[in-house]
């Protein structure tokens with residue numbers, strides 16, 4: 001007979017979470033509803049108002065016939081499609097339940113109690129959460145020029161640093177780190193520090209000096225790029241993202257991911273979406289021309305607009321008596337939901353780029369607010 005476990009008698013003892021977790025603030029999603037507007041224009045979460053490619057919708061619908069089957073745990077078809085379209089090695093790709101999950105898996109595999117994770121200021125908030133859940137220290141590095149600051153990131157390294165995280169384009173600003181600066185950042189890192197490039201908005205960037213990270217993954221053992229179908233591909237609701245990483249890192253992530261972390265509908269829709277390069281180009285093009293139009297209009301009213309390479313923009317109000325909080329209230333009174341953001345001491349408003357008529361509504365409402 002097995003020995004009886006020692007009895008535990010303290011009925012008043014309480015379950016204890018791991019240190020750090022109870023101190024985390026719950027994630028706050030962009031506002032989605034207004035109490036007095038039935039169908040508000042939600043421009044708070046950088047979703048694509050164009051929606052996904054019709055081919056992605058067809059693939060999703062076709063999947064209704066196979067809902068009783070487990071998805072392909074090896075994610076073969078989607079990895080192959082991403083590899084073909086982006087010219088990457090499919091063996092170094094792993095897909096997940098949004099890039100968020102992949103960031104979590106990466107941190108779980110490489111970061112432990114007492115380690116440092118250096119996180120550039122304007123990156124994905126969940127990197128902090130995952131680092132702290134591991135018992136690590138999340139070290140935030142300011143972006144005074146509104147983009148990752150290479151010298152400050154390198155200065156934040158300690159012997160305990162395991163990972164450096166930047167988003168490029170960053171969020172909520174929309175600025176990217178030019179390739180030469182990215183290379184300088186990587187060159188300054190010891191080989192055992194992982195550089196995680198969160199390239200969620202890479203699909204929108206057309207600048208020739210932009211590097212999403214894939215060319216660094218090839219020759220280096222310590223660079224990881226994550227991408228998502230939530231933004232340009234319009235599949236945020238399905239939750240599907242991917243990671244491109246050196247084989248050794250992919251191997252570790254494969255060991256801890258759940259076998260079916262990317263669901264069948266998401267795999268099918270994302271495969272069709274990534275292969276529809278014409279649709280992606282159309283979305284990219286509309287985003288670019290709409291941002292140029294919005295920027296010109298708002299600047300004309302005296303509103304400050306930060307140049308953006310992504311599908312959202314950051315504004316503030318240099319004129320007296322006008323501020324992001326008031327502007328947000330005014331936009332909401334017009335049925336439009338923006339995202340107020342605090343970048344340290346300063347308040348800004350972040351607004352997703354919508355369809356032309358939606359952007360017209362934003363422009364008109366902001367003109368009205370300025371008057």
Ligand SMILES: *Cc1c(COP(=O)(O)O)cnc(C)c1O
Pocket residue numbers: 046097098099100101123124167170171198200227228229230231236240241
């Ligand atoms: C939207 C966004 C993501 C995407 O997350 P998913 O989990 O793939 O939806 C990642 N990083 C940043 C900075 C983002 O803004």
